[in-house]
Amino acid sequence: MYGRGADAVTALGPVSLDVPQGSFLVIVGASGCGKSTLLRLIAGFERPTSGTVLTNGGRPTPGKGAGIVFQQPRLFPWKSVGGNVELALRYAGVPRDERARRVRELLERVGLRDVAHRRIWQLSGGQQQRVAIARALAADDPLLLLDEPFAALDALTRERLQEDLRLVSVQTGRTSVFVTHSVEEAVFLGSRVVVLTKRPGRVALDLDIPLPRTGLEPDELRALPEYAALRATVSQAVRAAA
Numbered sequence: 001m002y003g004r005g006a007d008a009v010t011a012l013g014p015v016s017l018d019v020p021q022g023s024f025l026v027i028v029g030a031s032g033c034g035k036s037t038l039l040r041l042i043a044g045f046e047r048p049t050s051g052t053v054l055t056n057g058g059r060p061t062p063g064k065g066a067g068i069v070f071q072q073p074r075l076f077p078w079k080s081v082g083g084n085v086e087l088a089l090r091y092a093g094v095p096r097d098e099r100a101r102r103v104r105e106l107l108e109r110v111g112l113r114d115v116a117h118r119r120i121w122q123l124s125g126g127q128q129q130r131v132a133i134a135r136a137l138a139a140d141d142p143l144l145l146l147d148e149p150f151a152a153l154d155a156l157t158r159e160r161l162q163e164d165l166r167l168v169s170v171q172t173g174r175t176s177v178f179v180t181h182s183v184e185e186a187v188f189l190g191s192r193v194v195v196l197t198k199r200p201g202r203v204a205l206d207l208d209i210p211l212p213r214t215g216l217e218p219d220e221l222r223a224l225p226e227y228a229a230l231r232a233t234v235s236q237a238v239r240a241a242a
């Protein structure tokens with residue numbers, strides 16, 4: 001609950017979710033249903049008014065234990081691409097002599113190897129979001145939290161980043177919680193999709209996405225009949241929840 005008295009807003013209803021290690025959970029729901037609030041609770045930026053949030057068996061500490069990617073990339077504009085990632089590694093306590101190698105690995109992973117020396121303002125929006133993902137992966141945090149990271153990008157860039165993030169999630173095995181409005185994005189990325197009702201958000205649908213996570217090209221995956229069926233199920237739940 002935010003605020004007090006007449007101004008109080010109950011953002012989230014009772015929500016009980018257990019997110020197993022290595023899973024990719026996508027939270028979908030209408031605007032204002034409490035998706036970002038749920039992420040902030042997991043990140044430890046907010047405390048629940050009632051109930052408990054545990055990550056890795058303990059109460060979450062803000063700034064520790066989770067890499068976070070927001071809708072707008074939060075980068076240091078005066079630093080280079082590599083410099084931004086290097087700084088995240090420094091904060092994460094990675095020794096100086098390992099950082100250059102790790103910067104190269106992380107930039108390779110998000111497809112930015114060739115622009116390591118560019119300044120942030122010389123990048124497209126999609127490239128900036130890739131830097132934000134590399135930064136979020138820099139610390140070896142077990143959790144990756146993403147709050148509508150692709151919402152501001154054009155459709156083609158968004159699709160490319162979805163494809164790359166899916167691959168990164170398979171390669172790193174990071175437990176991820178991803179918030180979006182988009183049913184298409186949810187079914188493509190998630191190993192599980194949770195649809196929230198309108199505010200105060202409760203779980204309207206909790207669906208496993210048993211699609212292969214490796215071995216298929218994105219277009220092949222999207223062309224599967226199971227894919228269309230899952231998308232229809234989620235879409236229906238989103239409409240009913242709104």
Ligand SMILES: Nc1ncnc2c1ncn2[C@@H]1O[C@H](COP(=O)(O)OP(=O)(O)OP(=O)(O)O)[C@@H](O)[C@H]1O
Nearest residue numbers: 002003009011030031032033034035036037038199
């Ligand atoms: N710091 C705050 N103080 C007061 N109310 C807040 C605060 N943050 C969010 N709220 C309210 O809580 C509700 C849920 O907000 P939240 O940002 O979690 O929703 P959301 O599902 O992420 O929305 P959107 O999809 O539009 O980003 C909204 O009604 C919002 O106005």
